[in-house]
Amino acid sequence: MRESIFSVETRRRLRFNGPLKRSILARGTDLVLRISLLTSLLLMLAGCGSLKYGRAWSAFETSGADPLEGRWQGVWRSEWNDHSGQLRCMLSREGPRRYLAWFHARYARIFSFQYKTVFTVTEDQAGMYRLEGEQDLGKLAGGLYRYAAAIQGDDFQATYEAANGDHGVFELLRVE
Numbered sequence: 001m002r003e004s005i006f007s008v009e010t011r012r013r014l015r016f017n018g019p020l021k022r023s024i025l026a027r028g029t030d031l032v033l034r035i036s037l038l039t040s041l042l043l044m045l046a047g048c049g050s051l052k053y054g055r056a057w058s059a060f061e062t063s064g065a066d067p068l069e070g071r072w073q074g075v076w077r078s079e080w081n082d083h084s085g086q087l088r089c090m091l092s093r094e095g096p097r098r099y100l101a102w103f104h105a106r107y108a109r110i111f112s113f114q115y116k117t118v119f120t121v122t123e124d125q126a127g128m129y130r131l132e133g134e135q136d137l138g139k140l141a142g143g144l145y146r147y148a149a150a151i152q153g154d155d156f157q158a159t160y161e162a163a164n165g166d167h168g169v170f171e172l173l174r175v176e
Contacts, residue, residue, distance in 0.1 A: 053088075053104045053114050060090050068121075068129060069093055072156045074172035076105055080165060083107060087170055089156070097121040099131065113141075119149065128152045142166050 062069040069092055077084040085106040094100045097120055104114040117135035124130075131149040143163030150157050154174035161167045 053102070057088060057090065057104075060092075062092070066093050067127070068099055068151055071175040072172035073175045074156070074170065076168060076170050078166055078168040080167050085109075087172060089170075089172060091119075091156075094118065101133070117145075117147065119147070131158075137162075 057071065060071055070090075072089040072091060074087055075084060076087040085108070087106075088104045090102045092100050092102075099119045099121070100116060101119055102114065102116045104112065106112050115135060115137055117133045119131040119133040122130050122132050129151045131151065132147065133149075134144060134146045136144045145160050145162045147158050147160050149159075149170070156170070156172040156174070158170040158172075159167070160170070
């Protein structure tokens with residue numbers, strides 16, 4: 001039998017038996033459980049937003065008379081950090097020269113986010129429409145975003161610049 005380098009008293013103090021050991025293990029298990037529940041909740045909330053957007057996307061109808069209204073689908077790409085993903089947009093007329101754009105974007109195939117912004121038509125020349133808009137998405141998402149877009153026929157191109165320095169493009173085509 002091997003001799004311990006610690007005294008009997010030191011060994012007794014170093015031992016985690018009884019309530020102390022159970023308390024430490026319970027705290028660790030409790031933390032893992034809390035993190036798991038929080039992660040599940042966040043994923044469910046993100047999924048709920050996607051479901052709501054999906055239902056609206058499926059049910060979206062236009063009058064057919066407005067050349068800008070409709071469903072658009074394509075990609076977004078950041079020229080600042082090379083992030084990119086799928087992008088959908090429902091564009092509907094809100095008033096004279098004003099359109100509500102409801103965007104739904106994907107990132108890394110599993111994350112999604114959505115937001116709405118109002119575009120104002122600044123120019124209309126022979127079927128080419130230029131629009132501008134801005135939306136504050138909050139500090140965590142980059143702050144204030146400014147958009148400049150051009151729509152011609154079934155082609156919707158836009159650029160964006162954010163307060164945090166992010167900038168990039170949207171490239172969308174009309175969906176029937």
